[in-house]
Amino acid sequence: MITGSIAAIGAGLAAIGAGMGIGKIGSSAMEGIARQPEAASKIQTAMLIAAAFVEAVALFAVVVALV
């Protein structure tokens, strides 16, 4: 029998959402760098910030699931 809390499902859903979000950010950043390699460092910085925001939402969910 599988035991566990429903919170784990919530954390998993949050991980799926964040995974899709960060994947989109990464792919767009890749496209941007491919089109304009000289702007790579600027794109990377912006990408990291955007990824941090998306990731934070997922981590909020994890914290809520833990609590």
Place this chain on the structure above:
Amino acid sequence: MDCSHVFDFKVNRLVVVFTLFLAFFFVTPLLYAQEDTLKTTSAAHAEPEAEKKFNLGKFALHHIADSHSWHVIGDTYIGLPVMLYTESGLVTFNSNEFHHDDEAELVVEKGGQRFVKMHEKIYYASATANEHGQFVELEGEHHVKNARPLDFSMTKNVCTLLLSVVVILAVFLNVASGYRKRTGKSPKGLQSWMEPVILFVRDDIAKPNLGHKYERFMPYLLTVFFFIWFNNMLGLIPFLPGGANLTGNISVTVVLATLTFIMINFNGNKYYWKHIFTPDVPWWLYIVLVPVEIIGIFTKPIALAIRLFANITAGHILGLALIGLIFVFNSAAVSLASVPFALFIGAIELLVAFIQAFIFTILSALFIGMAIEEHH
């Protein structure tokens, strides 16, 4: 390449400081270390050790939590000072007097008062033990009803905080003296190692976000960046000088975020406050917008605190969970898969340690930059 000159000069002073710091905690525990095992095993545990099922969640959460003693290896613990502010004044003793009891089974009597420790919290002991041999009154599974003294103990996290202060001071006093000695010349030693990082904070974090007023905020941004980075790295060391989870502690990250909150709001100019209280929208939208903007003041630092806390905590739990799989399946064969994967996660965590310091600093700079922005 010969790098020995890096460690030539200040290293002796560093070693002395470290030794003194550690010696402070080493003296007492050695007296206790040996007899401890006997007492804990005899202390009321009826069920045999082998029948206990390995609880991965409990194991991981225990390892990332703060602690009153510092685990070295096996049954050796460094006792840290416990400082309690009770009704009759300050009471101090060495945490080894609890003999690693964490289930409130052993009572410590000090200054006419009795204390027990349960799940790393110290309570006033009850007069008699309950049916499990615990000197606390339980409500439900985990909630303890006993009163608690104010706990100002030097816990593992406090010691790591002090240790990181020593490390950061040693590094930066060295670098600063390097700049004083070699004004206008090329950097040398530790200085040439730190200079690119400091320039990174200046050119990639401060300047793009703060504009021409960046110099005023450089001290704060550099301090926050290096404090978080050094502590993230210290947290990744699994044995003695590291091992604590300082930046994965919500209290520490909340303090850091509060500092950013103060920096944002004390430097905010009239445009910043105008944007919050009288934005350029039709007046009837104020009912919605003003509360949202006011909440926004507080959610920024809260998000900063939780982001850092959750990232570091998640990283530590991941590593512990992978190693813990060996004990869940109770077979050494699992280590063939889990140890390389834990190593891989460890390498990623090195990157995350830097990225989180970077993110915290750049978001602080971004928010401060938004607050000091002049409108045209």
